[in-house]
Amino acid sequence: MTARVLIVDDMLANLKLLEARLVAEYFEVRTASNGAEALELCDRDLPDVILLDVMMPGMDGFEVCRRLKADLRTQHIPVVMVTALDHPNDLLKGLEAGADDFLTKPVNDLALITRVKNLARLKLLTDEMLMRASTEEQMGFAAAMGGEVVEAGRSGRILLVEDREGAAARMVDALKADNDVVHLTDPAEALLGAPDGNYDLLIVSLNLQNADGLRLCSQLRSLDRTRHLPIMIVVEPGEEDRLHRGLDMGVNDYIVRPVSTSELLARVRTQVKRKRYTDFLRSRLEQTVEMAVLDPLTALHNRRYLSNHLDTLFQESADRGRALSVLLIDVDHFKAINDTHGHDAGDDVLRELALRLRRNIRGIDLACRLGGEEFVVVMPDTSLDSAYLVGERLRQCIAAAPFIVGAHDRPISVTASMGVAALEYETDTPDLIMKRADQALYCAKRDGRNRVVADAA
Template sequence: MAGSILIVDDVATNRIVLKAKLSGARYTTLQAADGRAALALAMTEKPGLILLDTNLPDMRGSEVIARLRAEPETRRIPVIAMTVHDDPALRIELLKAGANEILTKPFDELVLLARLRSLLRAHASADETALRALTCHELGFAESFHDFAPPARIALIAHRPERALHWKAALARCLPTERIQVLSGDMPLDDPRAGEVPDIFVIEADLARNGDGLRLMSELRSRAVTRDSVIAIATVRTARETQATALDLGADELLPCDLSGPAAQEAALRLRAQLGQKRLRDRLRVSVDEGLRLAMVDPLTGLYNRRYANAHLARMSQRARRTGRASVVMVLDLDRFKRVNDSYGHRAGDHVLTAFAKALRANLRGADLIARIGGEEFLVVLPDTTLDDGYRTAERLRRAIETQSIRLPSGENISITLSIGLALGGTRDTDPQHLVDEADAALLNAKATGRNQVAVAQTSNAA
């Protein structure tokens, strides 16, 4: 079951306790008592994440993970390994097999749930990017790649320079081909020179003041040039609240502040795994961005065009029917747009359309599909979204456009309004084009009842 969590433990009491904790956090669970049952369930149910006890009666935990990673259908499922003893050799074995995280029993519930949220978010984002790349491939616009990858650039930022230098020496022994450098915590966040953006930042949670490292991470996430870099936060092992907060704020990895002994090898394995995932994401992103630039993107607004939207909407609908997750389809139209062209000229009209497209990007998520499907008509698809959330998003868009003043090339300022029609998909077996037609009918209703409003398809209200 997509989105569920598979609990694998041969002790029934342990499974019951974990299920209770996860159910309290509103997660759906599956259970298996041994490795073979876990592999079978993973193949048939495609869980969103696996919690794997490493002391199973039929096979080692590392073998279960290795088999999961060997199958295309299960290789991307996040795995948290649960161990009884904090054995460095076992941790290395599990990480080499492909574990995403290792927790020692009894583990801290706060950190466990934060790690679950972090891995599930990353998994969903990777799935969406892979889905878009697959759409490109099926349409014949996939980009080819070479296996060669240049050395990674790893930036280390610690409160005390001597600690950062210790990290550098420890990691350099385990990652000899990568470029590792020490940076200052007060470094400028202006755009780095081309080719010098760090692939990975390792940041101590507490720099000059408690929490400064987390604030720096938030700044890096907000900058376009560093948004896609891997960020690992270094903390002391007992800083449970800091660890949970770091994960919820977007940290990709947690490392100990002390990288002495086996901890350095474990940290290097974690960073190497994160680097591999980043490079895959980068390749998929290039496959989408470059492969579709001319054939699948509207040249005026830079949004996807109708051809791409139809193909991607069909694939999103297939996934929604398979997983049972709702999605919302919006058709948007600028009110009385012809008056803009008639009064100010087509150049001004083009300027309004590009400003509107920019506003859509600024107010929607990266996973949302945005396309221009007509002159002043646009399509938006919100995956994994309920009708109520979709309506709130539509209202937020409508208000944002209504209050926006657009400066034309002539120097004049104008305002425009927006009408939106909504339809709900994924809860019933509906043809993707029929969903668009339903949203379009709702749009006509919004126009007929006064414009500058959001209307919901009658079938969606009934659902």
């Protein structure tokens, strides 16, 4: 894949070297020689990934990173800190500034290309989810995440699969202060436990004595419940081929033995932070999709969903010669309820009616609010006679007990009229069935309301 990469370094030789390596992989590269120039370039044209040197005169890389992550326009751009520093706190300082990854000078070619490609893919995914699910509330959350990156990466639930006792003990000791760590030696046990463990990160050794760590990674990537679980692999020096295979199957990060505890902590916090943020975006996207097909007042499906889903249910029933019935429901004298008790009371009536509706239909039935005080229930595998009985049961349920409405919990009597129609003719269409149900509903209202009328055609 290609992406726009900004390299920031005050040493011309470093700039040219990194630029040549990335251009050879078909990345679009821009360069800046200081922090101020980098911020100006980002303001004009947003890159996909930033490689940022730490030690620069004037404004160092930590300050540049902090400013980027504090800006709503640039806080989602992945930042890779490039440093020659080896003090244990330097990586954590970069994390606190908001860095997404780390490279140590001299930069390894494989590490450079791998991390830039992974972060570019992440940026593409994040951009797409933000575009589909962005609201002011979500952007506010994103700003909070950008400002609290340390807390976002703490208290992770980590699953470590390592059968070397000493190596496992060192990693658990390093991680347990900030995380809940579960250590397993058997990959089969990990495969069974990972889907139900609510983990934020899986760490797998590729050098398990009696198993293939890559196979475990592959199996977890193929499961729906662990498809998005971040995976970090622990590799030996010189295992480039196996590392490439792991990255190709979707491994998120890696660390080379001997494992540096400061690097391990930094990478774990980055992965935990990233998972929580993408989980949030994914959840918001799912909520956005739900909002598009659900009625906000009653939480039933809306007319838009009905128009699409009814066609599918109708076609399945017609193709298989199965029954299909539609029940239209209209609240009697609803305008009078609003005029007498207020619109809030009217809303309470509609919400309570939706609850009673749900309790009296099957899971396979589709209940929707058409709008106003009108509802519809689509019932697969249900004949006209059976649908009539369902309607009568619903009518009695609505009329039997008063509805409690308003701030003072006033009880009011509510009734509903209903019309039923079914798939009966070869020439039937969803529109024709709905029309016949509507005609039946009209007859129910004309004949005195609080009654169920079957197909009046």
